[in-house]
Amino acid sequence: MNKILKILLPSVLGLLLFVGLWALVSQTSPQLPGPIKTWDSAVQLFSDPFYRKGPNDQGIGWNILASLQRVGIGFGMAAAIGIPLGFMIGRFDFLNRMTAPIISLLRPVSPLAWLPIGLLVFKAANPAAIWVIFISSIWPMIINTAAGVGRIPQDYMNVAKVLNLSEWKIFTKILFPAVLPHMITGIRLSIGVAWLVIVAAEMLTGGVGIGFWVWDEWNNLNVEHIIIAIFVVGIVGLLLEQMLVLLAKRFSYE
């Protein structure tokens, strides 16, 4: 009990300090709603998260789910392509050298720079947003998976050699389990990037989604809702991250 208190106390104190500062700032600047006002507004908002009043007026729940769905599809496709590609790049030096310049060139490109290309190719907002998620979240998975393959201890490969294991056994018993922790790190970074990018992408593409919702509330000058959206984005991002941390713990062998 005492221990839990010791761990929790600083966090709680930090949060209280943050809310206090926020309250103070909102006192001096009348446009910024304070914590209490925002809380009231949030309670109201989340009392009916799943209403539908036409295409541009839907509950916050639908908006979150719409964003998560886009992230899920874009990220899923990135994983389906990025992870096997990472394995191959890590295993075959030729492929590594071949792809290295392309990856180093494209990886630092700001995610939103890809949006026009998406709009051009798909001629629709939704696939373009998914495209942006895909292209911006694929790099950490390729790079981490490839690095993981490259970093498999020689000892394990020696075991494979001494036992003369088949390629399939090497993959299932050594390569895959050894790379899994690195892969999960890549996935974690990717999800982080994807969730970061979706808000910006949706602001530009419109439709239903937490990013568009923020933009819409800005046009309505509903600042409480914008602040709520910031918290929602933060909390969902935190939950995604924690899920993957749990997954990573499950597959670490130390």
Added chain:
Amino acid sequence: MEKYVQIENVQMVFDTRKGPFVALRDINLNIAQGEFISLIGHSGCGKSTLLNLVAGLTLPSGGAMLCAQREIAGPGPDRAVVFQNHSLLPWLTCFDNVYLAVERVFGGSESRAVMKKRTQDALALVGLSHAEHKHPHEISGGMKQRVGIARALSMQPKVLLLDEPFGALDALTRAHLQDELMKIAADTKSTVIMVTHDVDEAVLLSDRIVMMTNGPAAVIGEILEVNLPRPRARLELANDSKYHQYRSAVLDFLYRRQLRPAA
């Protein structure tokens, strides 16, 4: 003498960034079936290199190597290796680590039940039946090394290769495992090549001690035959004058004739 493992004029040259590095040259060694051989020498002289050559993990730059009249062209389960750092796969239980080897060697000819029995027998041989469902990180260093030995033995190899198998263990555990290895080698009549830098270990376990000169371009400096009756008991040997003679012979080689220039 019957030649089970034949090493003839073997030379090993590594390509390094600074050009070719001659690690071993003119290595000639014949090993009989059931013989226990130790390779001893200062660190970096090429003991592991020689062991890896017999394992087939690397191929010699020159010379010929045969095992049971067949050229050593690569690694194979007939030459099982116990690595210095146990090299267990951390995501597999002790049982599965051993089973992986058993399945590889006997998977074509035996049923799962028989292979399971083999795996359990191998773990029992090293006294680890109780730990079969544990993962490597849940057991001590000595136990890990024993699983490594069980994995190697489970394959019923023609030759058992050990690279400083007990180097990382505390003295008590090491002594215990040495006794176990001695007993297992006798029971299974295995042909064993063990790399060590521990003089007592070499004298206690070996039929012959192969002493290597310092590298680069290390050669076999001397081969010492250890004519102590088996089974050998550590405590009795402590008062055996022959044992001490062998021991001083090795020490003399290592610390007088091959004294390492202060590194």
